Amino acid sequence: MAATLIKGSEISKQIKEELKQKIADLKEKHNVVPGLATVLVGEDEASKVYVGAKEKTCKELGIHSERIDLPADTREEDLLALVEKLNKDPKIHGILVQLPLPKHINGTKVLYAINPDKDVDGFHPVNIGKMMLGEPTFLPCTPHGILELLKRSGTETKGAEVVVVGRSNIVGKPITNMLLQKRGGNATVTICHTGTKDIAAHTRRADILIVAVGKPKAITADMVKDGVVVIDVGVNRLETGLVGDVDFETVKEKAKAITPVPGGVGPMTITMLMSNTVQSAKMHSGIAD
Numbered sequence: 001m002a003a004t005l006i007k008g009s010e011i012s013k014q015i016k017e018e019l020k021q022k023i024a025d026l027k028e029k030h031n032v033v034p035g036l037a038t039v040l041v042g043e044d045e046a047s048k049v050y051v052g053a054k055e056k057t058c059k060e061l062g063i064h065s066e067r068i069d070l071p072a073d074t075r076e077e078d079l080l081a082l083v084e085k086l087n088k089d090p091k092i093h094g095i096l097v098q099l100p101l102p103k104h105i106n107g108t109k110v111l112y113a114i115n116p117d118k119d120v121d122g123f124h125p126v127n128i129g130k131m132m133l134g135e136p137t138f139l140p141c142t143p144h145g146i147l148e149l150l151k152r153s154g155t156e157t158k159g160a161e162v163v164v165v166g167r168s169n170i171v172g173k174p175i176t177n178m179l180l181q182k183r184g185g186n187a188t189v190t191i192c193h194t195g196t197k198d199i200a201a202h203t204r205r206a207d208i209l210i211v212a213v214g215k216p217k218a219i220t221a222d223m224v225k226d227g228v229v230v231i232d233v234g235v236n237r238l239e240t241g242l243v244g245d246v247d248f249e250t251v252k253e254k255a256k257a258i259t260p261v262p263g264g265v266g267p268m269t270i271t272m273l274m275s276n277t278v279q280s281a282k283m284h285s286g287i288a289d
């Protein structure tokens, strides 16, 4: 069986079209323009690319975007003062402080200083707590994107055996939580990590396998069952180009559906950030969904 490709590049275009319409309606009917502030401290090249991409997507969709670039030697208290200013700015509905921050700044302190109602990254403990309790909140963007990929590719999660490999705070733990919620995925979820005794014994049971470890070929064809749906979150830069965590060429022969790398999960992350920003603008303006 050759797998169907779950193309995040196309699904994210679809979501962006829907967002454009919502943003135009917000402006026309309520005179509300969603606003996102992105803060970049220092000269990290990858971070510059990410922040640039976020700015570009804001422009494309009609979201007001403010980019604040600060020098690498910015003092922690000055960054905290900036966050406080943005917390109070009515034009700004989402605040994103690009990570990693320089070593002299306590990143946790800065993230915790963001008003949870403007935390469109979904990293604030208040929002993580709400997510765990199954309450409405900003869902972290990459796992939120994975949920959309599953939904829009027609993958049934209810009752499915889902295996997640990787327990990071930004992917593994939140996607596990979202998929186990009764009003979320309603799936049976197992999470594997470096402490797991026999990873293959778990992955071979999976109807849906989600891999976020950051190692090429961490999952090979002998570790999956026929008909599995595979979401490969990994992004590994090799001399030959970008690859995921799954041995795509062999696993795709057994899978029912699989995300490619690039063009799978990657494009969804920024799109879901935009979606959270629109959600925040509506919430701050008292507009119901």
Ligand SMILES: NC(=O)c1ccc[n+]([C@@H]2O[C@H](COP(=O)([O-])OP(=O)(O)OC[C@H]3O[C@@H](n4cnc5c(N)ncnc54)[C@H](OP(=O)(O)O)[C@@H]3O)[C@@H](O)[C@H]2O)c1
Pocket (backbone or CB within 6 Å): 142, 165, 166, 167, 168, 169, 170, 171, 172, 192, 193, 194, 195, 199, 212, 213, 214, 215, 218, 233, 234, 235, 236, 265, 266, 267, 269
């Ligand atoms: N497409 C996107 O938008 C996007 C977003 C985020 C991340 N990513 C990519 O996804 C990958 C993972 O990133 P991350 O930030 O989630 O991960 P991370 O913080 O680097 O953590 C990796 C996780 O994988 C586990 N792990 C590592 N090697 C393993 C192995 N051989 N078997 C089982 N578990 C293993 C680790 O276990 P321990 O906890 O035991 O150490 C850890 O929980 C990276 O390639 C990253 O670039 C992509």
